[in-house]
Amino acid sequence: MEKICWANTDNFDDSKFVVVGIPDESQSHALRQGTQEAPFTIRKISNERDSYERDGKKILGRPNDGAQKKVYDMGNITRGEIDDVYDKISSSSKIPISIGGDHSITRQIINAMSNRLGKFSLVYFDAHPDFVSSTTNYYGSVVNDVLLNIKTESSVQIGIRTPELEELANIKKHNLQIVTPFDISEIGIKEIASSILDKLGENVYVSFDMDCIDPAYAPGVSVPVPMGLSSVDAAYILKKIAKRGIVGMDVMEVCPSFDVKDRTSHLASRLISEVIYSAGEK
Incomplete structure (x- = not known):
């Protein structure tokens, strides 16, 4: 199977970042189906558009300043393998970058990793809060389903613009900070990013639903919502968070x-590269 173009080692033990595909959408209720194809397509497009060959050498389509950050692509796994795979990654002090699939996969990843790492500060990029509690264990209840393993006081949701009344009540109940696209327009991206960094705790996990970005930039999502983040604003915030330090990320x-x-697949590939190259930089 084709590996993402950012992979630069075939050795798990040598790597700092581990790319994991989870081609599953079994807990999605979306009218648009097909997210199970994303891990294959993002890898394919990353190789077609983010890298090329010159004189028999692979050249990445951005400055290769991340060459010393070893990235291992372990291929795809099933939902049933998540607990074991992410326990192995966490116990090895590596950073997983997961490609779904529907957003309910995030619940399983966080709950698996927290067994070894404890509670996380969650940065949740999404058009939707995914904070339904009347129904659980699906792509619209992710935040509710990980409450025991996150610190809501040091977590934030970014890009929210279509909450249900039930979700608004849960956001208020748990005092969860929300950043909307309108907040970014009014306050400014630099100040917003700074306030997010000030909010976060020690262990930070980033979950990135591509529908947080406006459909003008990312049309290929399962539940598109107008008036979203620009791709540059989303990348700017991601880079700042990655530079501060993360324990894992999913797209x-x-x-x-x-x-x-x-x-959308191309943008996903580039966002992954920005996180890898920014992570831990001083």
Whole structure:
């Protein structure tokens, strides 16, 4: 199977970052189906558009300042393998970068990793709060389903613009900070990013639903919502958080069958690269 172009080692033990594909959308209720194809498509497009060959050498389509950060692509796993795989990654002090699949996968990843690392500060990029509590264990209840393993007082949701009344009540009940696209327009990206960094605790996990970005930049998602983040603003915040330090990240809800010229898959690949190259920089 094709590996993501950012992978630069075939040795798990040598790596700092571990790319894991989870091609599963069994807990999605979306009218648009096809997120299970995302791990394959994002890897394919990353090789077609983010790298090329010159004189028999692979050249990455951005400055290769991350060459010393070893990235291992372990391929795809099933939902049933999540607990064992992420326990192995966490116990090895490596940073997983997961590609879904529907957003409910995040619940299983966080709950598996927290067994070894404890509670996380969660940065949750999404158009939707995913904070339904009347129904659980699906892509709309992720935040509710990980409450025992996150610190809501040091967590934040970014890009929210279509909450249900039930979700608004849960956000208020748990005092969860929300950053909307309108907040970024009014306050400014630099100040917003700074306030987010000030909020976060020690162990930070980033979950990135591609529908947080405006459909103009990311049309190929399962539940698109107008008036979202720009791709540059999203990348700016991601880079700042990665530079501060993360324990893991996922990219969810890319829906290749509804994409336009693979724009969303390409953007997902580039966001992954920005996180890898920014992580831990001083």
